[in-house]
Amino acid sequence: MSQKLKGFWVLGALAGLLMLGMGAKPALADSVTYVMNNGNAGLTSCAGCTGPYANVTVTLTSATTATVTITSIDTGGYTYLLGEVGVNVHAPSFTAAFVSASNSLPGSAGFSAGTWSNEGSKNMDGFGSFNQVFGGVQFNNTATSITISLTNTGGTWASAGDVLTAGGGALPAAVHSYACLDPCTVTEGAASTGFATVPEPASIALLGTGMLAIAGALRRRKKQTVVAN
Secondary structure, rough: OOOOHHOEEEEHHHHHHHHHHEEEEOOOOOOOEEEEOEEEEHHHHHOOOOOEEEEEEEEEEOOOOOEEEEOOEEOOOEEEEEEEEEEEOOOOOEEEEEEEEEEEOOOOHHOOOOOOOOEEEEEEEOOEEEEEEEOOOHHHHHHHHHEEEEEOOOOOOOOOOHOOEEEOEEEEEEEEEEEEEEEOOOOOOEEEEEEEOOHEEEEEHHHHHHHHHHHHHHHHHHHHHHOOO
16 A cells, blocks of 8 residues: 555544544534533433433535434433533524424323424533523423524535534533433433533544644655655
8 A cells, every 4th residue: 555545544544533532423425413422410410321312413404504403312221301402503693493393202101392492592501601592391391302493694604514613612512401211201200400512622622633743744754755765
């Protein structure tokens, strides 16, 4: 394998590691999924409530429009129901709209996901302020999936990864989650409740710095090989 091909292979592998480090799963070119696996003390207070808690999928539908779907995760014997969702939209100005909410648990469980309220900008306990939050529901109206639409009124997005902010101390998304022991019912209630988000931006920045350092080392090695030849 040539030195050039080796360099491309290593950089590709590092890019994949960076995606995993920021809680993002590679998907289609116009879609990205973040995994919420960082719960606060309230959510992790029950034994086994270690997550992951939810997936956040951003789909770019045009240069100025996108949808965000938050889906709860059932893992470790718990269903993590959604009671509030917040995102940090990467745009100088934007509009947001509630699209739908649903609860996939059996009707006998007693849940009925309703229409969620636009709460504007709000602090999500322990994870800072988010410039767009939807919520205002009681436990019996929690959801396993919610979709919102976003319109960038102050610019454009180049990719799905540009839609939400991740960096500068800001987190892309967070949820208020209820850990409900399976089989989950309204009567049973929640074993714990709290907030969850994606990994901290600091760890993302650290991975990015490591990638740049290794890329620089590869370039220097290539130059040395050329001189030696």
